[in-house]
Amino acid sequence: MDLPGKIADGIGMNQIVTSKHVLPWHPVQWSWLRKEKVCRRISPISFPASLVTLGLSDCNLADNAFLHVDLSKLNVLKDLNLSGNPIIYPPESIIHLSRLEKLSLTSCTRLKSISQLPNGVDTVDANDCISLEKVCGLPSSCGVLYINCANLIEMDPYFKLEPLENVNEEILRYLSLSNLEMIRNVAFRLRFDIETLYSNPMELPKFVQNDMTNIRCLPPKRLPAQGFYCNGVFSTFLLSEHMPSWFNTKLSEPFHSSFMVPVNHQICGLSFCFVYTCSESKEIVSEGFLLCISITNLSRIMNWKQDPLFI
Structure with a gap:
């Protein structure tokens, strides 16, 4: 991979943070991931095992992109940021991150459920996950932030x-x-009025803006x-x-x-x-x-x- 060549005292940095302005993966691999296509010629993408922090927010990564991203060997990773990506479920390989403490999923507006996280996770940030319906299998000491999760109906074992x-x-x-x-x-008649936490919604990924606009335009919902x-x-x-x-x-x-x-x-x-x-x-x-x-x-x-x- 073409990773930034930053070295401090001869020791490689143990942190990778990406943004929509930085593309740390090989251009060919990145273009296929962004187009949500599967290329049989591309081998799984592996990160340095020494990473402690990994930021992949706002990278337009859908579920099939993580078929080529190997997270299972990041044995010392503590902070994983997947915010602003169009994933429906967190990557299955997260369960192998035994040192993981914080998982950020803010504004993953297509996320449906969160389950089976490592025992060491103490914070899950799921604010603005407007499609989130169910959270289960979390460690007993884990805290979950879920502001603007209008469709959340179950968080085991806390409420249902x-x-x-x-x-x-x-x-x-x-x-x-x-x-x-x-x-x-x-029956009860509800109208969802999603208020974003961000001062400038235009800075959010385009798909997030579209999803929030769509839910604002929904007709009043009738619930039993x-x-x-x-x-x-x-x-x-x-x-x-x-x-x-x-x-x-x-x-x-x-x-x-x-x-x-x-x-x-x-x-x-x-x-x-x-x-x-x-x-x-x-x-x-x-x-x-x-x-x-x-x-x-x-x-x-x-x-x-x-x-x-x-x-």
């Missing part, structure tokens, strides 16, 4: 969103929502009522103006209540209901938090806190 009619029947019975016919007739699992808590949202009749404890200000649990009594769960109105008339998708729920077990000195997220 699914149509209410597909929810476990036992959960629906606890909520007195056994009338599935009524639930099937409930959804069930939301998050950290062991199940919640849902239904159109109504009144508290369900089966709630026997209704609170007014101050919103506080206490009760004694009978001896040898096992609590299956606690249900809370809020009735609220939205003052905004705009039909846009936005995020916010409802009132915080705080629960304290005085006898065992245990505390729980839940901040329900709504979209």
Whole structure:
């Protein structure tokens, strides 16, 4: 490969960063990758095994381009930047990067899912991945940034969103929502309003600009009522103006209540209901938090806190 000949104290640099202005690969190989074609005469492209940082952002690399890019032998790589590329899935060879700590996928607007990452990864930046639907198989300590991921419905094991009619029947019975016919007739009308994080969107790759323009032009989307699992808590949202009749404890200000649990009594769960109105008339998708729920077990000195997220 025609890599930049930068040497410091006789030792080759262990960092490669590319941009749309720098083409570090052989011109013939690069032209085939950019055209998303497969050339049988081109052998896999290998990077120096000593790399710690590798930046391949905004290089127009699709999934088939990585058939010719060998990442599996980068045993000391810690930071991999694939932002702004039209990939649908991260390259499979990432699983072999045992030292990888950070994976950047910002503005990969065609990315559908993220799965099976090395155990050492502690940060995944997936902001502006507007097609991202599912994240699974991540290390337990991994943090994920997912601003403007309007289609994300599952991040295992943290949360999962699914149509209410597909929810476990036992959960629906606890909520007195056994009338599935009524639930099937409930639908919500959403319009996505994607706001980019960048001060100048024109600096983004052309395909990213096109994808964001297309999603802004989508007609309002109709969705069935959804069930939301998050950290062991199940919640849902239904159109109504009144508290369900089966709630026997209704609170007014101050919103506080206490009760004694009978001896040898096992609590299956606690249900809370809020009735609220939205003052905004705009039909846009936005995020916010409802009132915080705080629960304290005085006898065992245990505390729980839940901040329900709504979209």
